[in-house]
Amino acid sequence: MVSKAVGNAVVRNRVRRRLRHLIREHLAVLPDSGVLVVRALPAAAEADSSLLGEDLAHCLRRVLR
Template identity: 70%
Template sequence: MLPAAHRLVDSDAFRVAVRSGRRCGSRNLVVHLDLQAPGDPARVGFVVSKAVGNAVVRNRVKRRLRHLTREHLPALAVLPGSAVLVVRALPASSRATSVELDADLRRCLTRVMS
């Protein structure tokens, strides 16, 4: 579970990160990263639509992504400004293994952070 300070729950922050941030897509995920004013900790939000599957499948995908992104919080903390990361799961993510999701997440994070 992500600590409360690192959860992105504000719909306006989601919208700003998706519209103005950097984006990288893969087979299973789309990652949006927006750097905002410094001071706040890095925050992470997830978008898992009904196209991914039923509620059980969507929650499983969210749990797996939450676990994987927790490992990347220290890297987001060293970025200039406050990082807002939005991870959008694509329908293929319901069939992907944790190793595949991790590889896609790492690749996309590397691209949006450079």
């Protein structure tokens, strides 16, 4: 779920789809148990995919330590 603070429905769905696509690259390193929650901040609406990917990878590295 992406908060309404990110933008209107079109923007929220675009951010959701981009994050879903980016997380697929990291599924192999994630543990099978547990739940992963990714919170999209309003700046995600203007961020390009490479920046979102870098931020996601950085966060996952911190979580998996």
